[in-house]
Amino acid sequence: MATYRIGIGSFNLKDNAVGIGTEASGLGNLKVEGTVKTTDLDVTGVSTFTRYAGFVADDLNINRDISLTGEHSSTGDIIVGVNSTFTVSTGATVTVGTVESVSIGTHFSPPRGDINDRPEVPVEGTVRFNEDLNTLEFYNGVDWRQFTVSGASGRGLFGGRSNPGNNTTIDYIQISTKGHALDFGERTVAKTLSAGMSNGTRGLFAGGSPGPSYTVVIDYVTIASEGNAQDFGDTTQARSYSGSVSSSTRGIVAGGHTPSNVNTIDYVEIGTVGNAVDFGDVTTMRLCIGSCQSPTRGCFAGGWIPSPALRSRVIDYITIASKGNTIYFGDLTQHRSGVSNGGNGNSVRGIFAGGYTPVHTNVIDYITIASEGNATDFGDATFNGTYRGGVSTNTRSCFGGGFTPSVVNTIDCIEIATTGNATYFGDLTLKGNGAAGVSDSHGGLGGY
Helix, strand or coil: CEEECCCCCCEEEECCEEEECCCCCCCCCCEECCEEEECCEEECCCCCCCCCCEEEECCEEECCEEEECCEEEECCCEEECCCCEEEECCCCEEEECCCCCEEECCCCCCCEECHHHCCCCCCCCCEEEECCCCEEEEECCCCEEECCCCCCCCEEEEEEEECCCEEEEEEEEECCCCCCCEEEEECCCCCECCEEEECCCEEEEECCECCCCCCCEEEEEECCCCCCCEEEEECCCCCECCEEEECCCEEEEEEEECCCEEEEEEEEECCCCCCCEEEEECCCCCECCEEEECCCEEEEEEEEECCCCEEEEEEEEEECCCCCCCEEEEECCCCCECCCECCCECCCEEEEEEEECCCEEEEEEEEECCCCCCCEEEEECCCCCECCEEEECCCEEEEEEEECCCEEEEEEEEECCCCCCCEEEEECCCCCECCEEEECCCHHHCCC
């Protein structure tokens, strides 16, 4: 075997194999120990690169398969050809310097995992696929956000209400544009005080009352196209006055009245019709509960506690992707029941509007959903009212109908990012209270 000393290290030739910076090891493939810099490296076969101090390539053109098991740094373009594979193994890192573009032939798969697999110390701009939420997400330097749900148009629906008798009416609005609501269709049952749940495609209305009977019926609509509701399945109990939250996959109904009060939490998979199943319990049994959500958390606020008879100011929460009982979050600014329901707010802020204290109130509170703590005053609604349906986009929340104690058809709205009083939005097609609100772009869907 011939050995050539060039500076430091060695250059080995044997049996048509070459080794650089090695002795007898590494022959059969090109083995590089130390630092190699190049302006054009064309890999046309199966080659193995191992390094000691680093590997830098201005241009790395991959025509076959390449695997990285250590660190790889590049200051040029990384181009992966059709039918080629670029694999970064567990524990390896790819550091990109001033690269203008990364060109992928036909397919790119980002890192994936559930909520618990998120990096403990994420880097701002990190993108991954969340298997719990079934969405792409990114880290903005503060928290994780979901990308926009395809097809979301900012449409909000108000399903069913009492005036004073129950009706099947479903109205809709475009949340970004002020104006009166339009007729959407009819529910399968004439009920009020149902629970509203939705993803970017479907809106669900679950249960309802009041007498002479409560219902287990869940019906649904396709939010983008007007029409009558269809049967989805049943809740585990006939009830009303429940809180409700939803993500892009799950809809959740919490607490309520049967006519006895219950602490049961049910859930459904919104994309698949069928009956609800048990999720857990609300730790404090109550009804007339307000609600809001992010893609990961659902929050329930206030309500009426039958024994001892009082109104609650408690806010508690669940992790939507994992079943279990609620956990204490904080308190509202007032003890009250009948707070806006249906999921007001975006993925950062949750909004709770109106209620009964035992007088009707116009107070609007907000919370930062990702961090537990007490609610803060946001401003005032345009009137004192309770049992209002809520719909949202990532920028605006709207509250429709209500009880003052006379029933009204008023819709008012707030801009979520800036505190202040609500302004008049328009009117529902008819007066009523207890409408269930659903939308295709609420906080549980991320809004990005």
